Amino acid sequence: MENTAIEKQDLYYPMMSEIVKVETLTNLEKRFEIALPDNQILGHLPGQFVEVSIFGYGEAPISICSSPTKMPNFDLTVRNAGKLTDKMHSMKEGSKIGIRGPYGNGFDVTKFEGKDILFVCGGIGLAPLKSLIDYTIAKRQKYGRIIILYGTKNPSEILFKEDIKMWQGSKEIEFHMTVDKPDEYWKGNTGVITTLIPPIDLDISNTIATVVGPPIMYKFVIMSLKGKRMPDENIYLSLERRMKCGVGKCGHCQINDTYVCQDGPVFHYPHAKQLEEAI
Amino acid sequence: MYYDSNTGLNKMKRYYFDQPTTDKFVEFLMTQAEVIAPQKKGDASYSYEVVTSGKDIVYDYPRTIQPLKKYFLPPRETLLSFDSKNNEFKKTDIALNNRIFFAIHSYEMQGIKRLDYSFTQGNPEFNYLQRRENSIFIGISFNPDKWHFTKSVGISIEEVERFSLYFEPVDNGFLVFEVDDTGKELISKFGNGLSLDASMDFEVREKEFKTKIKYHYNRLPQVFEHVYNSKVWSDIAQKCVGCGTCNLLCPTCYCFDVRDEVELEISKGKRERFWDGCMLNEFAEVAGGENFREKLSSRTRHRLHRKFKYITDHSGELHCVGCGRCTKYCPANISIVEIINNLIEEYSDHQKEQII
Amino acid sequence: MSKPKVAFFDFTSCEGCQLNKLNLENDLLSILELVDIVEFREAMDDKADEYDIAFIEGSISTPTCVERIHDIRRRTKILVALGACAVNGGINAMKNLYPADWVKEEVYGEDKYLFPSIPVQPVSALVKVDYEIRGCPMSTPEFLHVLKSLVLGRKPESFDYAVCVECKLKENECVLDKGMFCLGPISRAGCDAICPSNGQYCTGCRGLVSNINENGAVDMLKQHGFSEKEALNRMRLYCANDIEN
Numbered sequence: 001m002e003n004t005a006i007e008k009q010d011l012y013y014p015m016m017s018e019i020v021k022v023e024t025l026t027n028l029e030k031r032f033e034i035a036l037p038d039n040q041i042l043g044h045l046p047g048q049f050v051e052v053s054i055f056g057y058g059e060a061p062i063s064i065c066s067s068p069t070k071m072p073n074f075d076l077t078v079r080n081a082g083k084l085t086d087k088m089h090s091m092k093e094g095s096k097i098g099i100r101g102p103y104g105n106g107f108d109v110t111k112f113e114g115k116d117i118l119f120v121c122g123g124i125g126l127a128p129l130k131s132l133i134d135y136t137i138a139k140r141q142k143y144g145r146i147i148i149l150y151g152t153k154n155p156s157e158i159l160f161k162e163d164i165k166m167w168q169g170s171k172e173i174e175f176h177m178t179v180d181k182p183d184e185y186w187k188g189n190t191g192v193i194t195t196l197i198p199p200i201d202l203d204i205s206n207t208i209a210t211v212v213g214p215p216i217m218y219k220f221v222i223m224s225l226k227g228k229r230m231p232d233e234n235i236y237l238s239l240e241r242r243m244k245c246g247v248g249k250c251g252h253c254q255i256n257d258t259y260v261c262q263d264g265p266v267f268h269y270p271h272a273k274q275l276e277e278a279i
Numbered sequence: 280m281y282y283d284s285n286t287g288l289n290k291m292k293r294y295y296f297d298q299p300t301t302d303k304f305v306e307f308l309m310t311q312a313e314v315i316a317p318q319k320k321g322d323a324s325y326s327y328e329v330v331t332s333g334k335d336i337v338y339d340y341p342r343t344i345q346p347l348k349k350y351f352l353p354p355r356e357t358l359l360s361f362d363s364k365n366n367e368f369k370k371t372d373i374a375l376n377n378r379i380f381f382a383i384h385s386y387e388m389q390g391i392k393r394l395d396y397s398f399t400q401g402n403p404e405f406n407y408l409q410r411r412e413n414s415i416f417i418g419i420s421f422n423p424d425k426w427h428f429t430k431s432v433g434i435s436i437e438e439v440e441r442f443s444l445y446f447e448p449v450d451n452g453f454l455v456f457e458v459d460d461t462g463k464e465l466i467s468k469f470g471n472g473l474s475l476d477a478s479m480d481f482e483v484r485e486k487e488f489k490t491k492i493k494y495h496y497n498r499l500p501q502v503f504e505h506v507y508n509s510k511v512w513s514d515i516a517q518k519c520v521g522c523g524t525c526n527l528l529c530p531t532c533y534c535f536d537v538r539d540e541v542e543l544e545i546s547k548g549k550r551e552r553f554w555d556g557c558m559l560n561e562f563a564e565v566a567g568g569e570n571f572r573e574k575l576s577s578r579t580r581h582r583l584h585r586k587f588k589y590i591t592d593h594s595g596e597l598h599c600v601g602c603g604r605c606t607k608y609c610p611a612n613i614s615i616v617e618i619i620n621n622l623i624e625e626y627s628d629h630q631k632e633q634i635i
Numbered sequence: 636m637s638k639p640k641v642a643f644f645d646f647t648s649c650e651g652c653q654l655n656k657l658n659l660e661n662d663l664l665s666i667l668e669l670v671d672i673v674e675f676r677e678a679m680d681d682k683a684d685e686y687d688i689a690f691i692e693g694s695i696s697t698p699t700c701v702e703r704i705h706d707i708r709r710r711t712k713i714l715v716a717l718g719a720c721a722v723n724g725g726i727n728a729m730k731n732l733y734p735a736d737w738v739k740e741e742v743y744g745e746d747k748y749l750f751p752s753i754p755v756q757p758v759s760a761l762v763k764v765d766y767e768i769r770g771c772p773m774s775t776p777e778f779l780h781v782l783k784s785l786v787l788g789r790k791p792e793s794f795d796y797a798v799c800v801e802c803k804l805k806e807n808e809c810v811l812d813k814g815m816f817c818l819g820p821i822s823r824a825g826c827d828a829i830c831p832s833n834g835q836y837c838t839g840c841r842g843l844v845s846n847i848n849e850n851g852a853v854d855m856l857k858q859h860g861f862s863e864k865e866a867l868n869r870m871r872l873y874c875a876n877d878i879e880n
Contacts, residue, residue, distance in 0.1 A: 011404055012358050012537075012550075016366050055361035055368065056548050057789050058539045060566065082566040083790045090788070096366040215569055242565050244537060247402040251534030251555070252562060254581070255571075257589030262401060276507060277571065321808030345806045354804040520851045521844070522799035522820035538792060541783050543665035554804060559796040560846055575848060610799070610811050610820040611855040 011247050014053040014098025015040070020073060022093055025159050028079050029124065030089055031065070034099060035073045042074045042099075045106025046132035047238055047266040051246045052076065052084065053098030054091075060084040061243040063265070064102060065127040067134035077127035077159065103246040105266045107132050107210065107236060109139075115208045116144035118200070120221050122151050122193050122213020126159050128238050128265070129212050140172060147200060150177040151193030151213075155186050176200075193217065197224040204230050212238040218279045222269070235269035239278060288437055288445070288456055294466065297452035304455075305333035305381070307469045312377035312415070315350065317343055330381070338382055338448065341424045342602055346530035347380060347387050348394055351410045357549045358406070358537065364546035373409040382419040382446065385438040386429040386600040390530025391416075392441060396594045397533050415461055418442035419453075423488045426603025428616050431492035432499075434600055490616050493623045496597060503588035505629065506622045507580070515618060516576035518611045519558075525605035525615075526556025526582065531598045534562075557581050583618065639687035639786060642674035643717075644707055646693030646700050647727055647755070651772040652718035653692055659775055666779075669786050686711040688785055690768075694720040694727045695756045708762040713785060716758045717778070719771035719873050723842050726771065728755040728875035757876065766791055771840035771873065774826050794825040795845055798837045801828035810836045811859050816869060821852045840873050849878070 021033035036042060042050070042064070049063040060082060066075035080089045088097070109132070117136055121129045136143045148167060152158055158177075167175040176196050178189035189196065193213070209230060211221050218237060225235060241253035243261040253260040255277045263271075272278045296304060308314045313329055317340040320326035325340040327347055345354070361368040391411075398407040420436050421427070429436065439445045443462035447454040457463045494502065526532045536555040541548035555562065558579070563572040572578050586599040599615070606614045645653060659666065666672075673686065689711035695704060708714055719725035730738045731754045739747040758764055768774075768781050784791035798819035802809070810831050811817045818839035819831060830837050856866035870878050 010370070011402055012406075013368070013370060016368075055363040055366075055550075056539050056541045056545065056787050058550075059537065085566070087787075087789055098368075214567075215571075240565060240567075241571060242563060245535075247404075248400070249398070249402070249404060249533070250536070251557060252536075254557070254563075256581075256584070257592065259401075277577075320806065322813060324808040326806055344808065345803070349806075354806075516848070518851050518854060520797075520820045520848050520855055521846075522797040524799050524803055524820075527800060527803040540780065541787065543662055543669065543779070543783065545669065545783055545787055556800070559800065560844060561795050573846070608803075608809060608812075610809070610817075610859075611851060612858050 011249075012100070012245070014051070014059075014100050016096050017099045019091055019093055019095045019097060022091070025077065025161075026157055028081075028157070029077055029127075029159060030080075031075055031077045031160075032088070032091075033066075033073050033075050034097070036099060039072050041072050042068075042102055044068055044074065044102035044131075046109060046135045047106035047128060048102040048104050048131075049128075049243065049246075049261075049265060050076070050099050050101030050103065051243075052078075052088065053100065054084055054087050055098070057084045057087045059098075059100075059244070061103075061246060061261070063128035063131070063238075065130045067131055067138055069135060069138040077124070077130070079124055100246055103243070104261050105263055107266055109135060112136075112208050113142045114144065115206055116203060117146055118202065118207055118209040119146075119148045119150075120193060120197070120209060120211045120213070120225075121149065122217040122221075123153065123157065124159070125212035125214070125217075125238075126150055129210060130160060130163070132210060137173070144206065145174060146172065147174040147202075148176070149193060149196040149200070150175070151196065152177075152179050154181045155179050155183050174200075192220070194220050194224045197221070197228065202228060202230070204228060204234075208234050208236065210236045210238075215240070222279070232270045232273065233268070237267050237269055237272055237279075238265045239267060239272070240265065288439065288447075291445075291456040291458060292463075293457070294455045294470075295449070295452060296446075296455050301453055302333050304469055305330065305336065308379050308381060308417075308465075309333075311465070311468075312379045312413075314379045314381050316381040320344060327380070336382060338419065338446075339422070340382075341421065341427075342384070342604060342607070344604075344608070345528060346390055346602065346604065347383065348390065348530055348533070350378070350380070350414075351391070351394065351407055352398075352533055352535075352554075354554050356406070356552050358552055360547070360549045361539075362547050368550075371406075373406060375409065375412055377413045377415075379415045379417065381417045383416050383442070384421045384602075385418060385436055386427075386434050386602045387530060388416055388418060388441050389429075389434050389438065389600045390602070393531040393590075393594070393596065393598050393600065394533060396596075397531070397590070400593070415465075416442050417444045417446065417462075418458075419446040420448060423486055423490075424603075425489045426607040427601060428488060428490040428492060428603060429601035430488050431490070431496060431616070432597045432599050432601040433496040436486055490603070490614075492616055493620050499587050499597060499619070500591050502619075502623055502626045503584060505626050507584075509622055509625055511618060511621045511625060512576040512580045514621070515579050515613060516574065518613055519575050519579060520611055521558055521560060521575050521578065522610060523556040523559045524608050524610065525613075526558050527554050528604040528608055529586075530600055530602055530604070531586070532556060557585070579618075583615075587619075638669065638671045640673045640685065641670040641688045641690070641782075642672070642686040642707075642711070643690045643692065644674070644703070646691065646704070646721065646758075647696040648693030648718065648720040648725070650692065655772045655775055656778060659779070662779065666782065670782065684710060688713045688715060688782075690715045690717045691721045691758050691764075692717045694724045695758060695761055696727060696752055696754075698751055698753065701753075701761060704758060704761050713765045714758075714762065715766045715768060715781060715785075716764045717768045718773045719769060719840050719842070721758045722764075722767045722769050723757045723874060724755045724876045725840075725873055728757075729871065731755055731875055732871065755876075767793065769823060769841035770826055771838075774829065776827070777825055794823060796824055797844055798822045798824045798826065798828050798831070798841075800824050801826070802831050804828075805832055807831050810834075814860070816856070816859075816861055816865075818869065820855065821847050821870075838872060839870060843870070843874055843877060 241260040243253040248262040445456040564570040781791040817836040819837040822839035823841040
């Protein structure tokens, strides 16, 4: 890609970028559309992240939730969980923030071509997977079935309601969701995300599973997938750690000998399985 | 006469400096660049400091508190200063001064070599590399005390790699070895007009290390292949209080934290980085609150694997240089050599069982 | 944005933390640019009904304290416990280790009935504390950090690691190695290791690091020649409510 951002940066110096759109998704999450300076294109792969920087508040790793096919801007879905994200939630369109990245290992989209893709998204895990979902939808003819499983704790935490409506209405996409703790208006499935896996009919040898969710979720989702005899090589995970510098130096995100900010956050399951501290 | 064949000291051109000549040499060095050398700190400690008077240099120091890394990766460093009102920031200027690091031990130099690896791997880091420019190192021999175990990790006292000159104490002075061209140049500049004693008979006796790892260092990565679930880690966790001293004073540790601080005029401030360590409580904690290495046993395990396996698998070198700081300065008297020897014992017992 | 209204209140304490703030001299005017100080007994008399930030100094040790702290909590948006007494009871909490009657007799003699007194509690035992500034006395740089952070609307940094870290960053000679007592390996940092940097030992005035290995800490101090009793007593100096056995 031309005019991509990464080659022009010093390791720790952000590009001063602009928030061009803010959208409230839930009580805790907002989506921000970001424009880099000089019409630069981020040039990311689905699954990669950036370091967001606000002077006086620090930096935080945020996964990119829009497809690389959306250009020139990109989207970040941010949960209000700390100093920086709290400040970011108070920012309006036109505000400036710093961006470093994109960083890390993303999904190898060419390797997935011709395959059915199963997305298993728990909670905020939908945000990093959405970049891949949107990408596969944008290049729909290159991929087989698109099956999205989405679980949240309760209905108020559901993200991207507009997109979900679109996915539910599309014949090209199979979408199933569940909530763990329904409220009085909830009419859909209830239970944890693993309850969605057994009923799905999968062509196991030709299906790629991508899994993102809270730390506790991976073990159980993998167990369910193994229950369907899905081979390890077909499973991809994205793991969250404290990716503070983003460039493989500060040490905070290490899982055993691996820097998540370099070799992750997207891991091929056969690799992740070798890392004792991973799952 | 003993020399480790690798160091090749016996092939090098050498001079005899008596103490007055050595003092003059230090004065000469100070005309060439900023000189940094071991000096006394507190009652019974030492520290690498900028030399203002040659008399302050301690030639027979056992080790300094902080390793030499403090000159390349400062304990606290401003990464950038910002003005949030105008959304502007300024990078920190890192001066490119010539610096001569004088009277440095072999393990210290090897520590810098390991850091060079870590900071050039993947994404080379400008700040570190800029500070590493224009540095000259002059080595000196040392007498191992009960904490040094450099030989057990493959670093001899006379390892001269990356030194320009090397000082070996002899009666009333030093033998000074020309290790590289920079060293040769220094000597010839200094010796101009002086008649330096070149060559002479010399004898250096092998120095005994009191602390030893039971296995040859080549076998240590192999031991670490098998001890991930060892009981040794939880045994250590009984004694360890998690203060982080071992991380902070380690010559090859380089993890850091970054924090923003504003001035009283709150739109202005600095982004600073500090040494950090994987032994500390919150090191692996994420914003959501999950701590991925909550237990002290898993933290010690991680620290030791970083020294003997994780980086070693890529760099081909142990990332422990045997300086003994983590042990000498541990308030709970935990010995890294003892940990390793316990792991070796468990490993060898296990191997024996397998044969039976 | 209008300036936040800031108030300071003192409970059971020596008021040393408040005096420490007045030592800010050079910065006081700049601070007044950032915030409006509406209640501060050591410095002025004005009173306001509502506050943006209330700094609480001192521990809770009387029934009146209990009433006042609830009242302040109702009237402030952010409540900051300031100094060891407010954060974890501090030195005052040592009295909890002795029978209440004996303590009253010892302190007030025959007037003991005039002074109702309850076991010493940190502010957080009664009301929600948003942020803490630890230490005896609190450190002025940290106070400034918290004040600036709150004006920025961000969570201040808190330090849940040992004083040893700051000591090593400053390359201090270890005071334990000098034969002195020291709680640095298990006490919370944030003070920039001020005591060991000035030839003193760490008394643990900022409380203990969370998740500590208490048995290991006692063993460590024993190895340096201090008895278990002395080790625990010294840990209790500022952490009477936190050390069990």
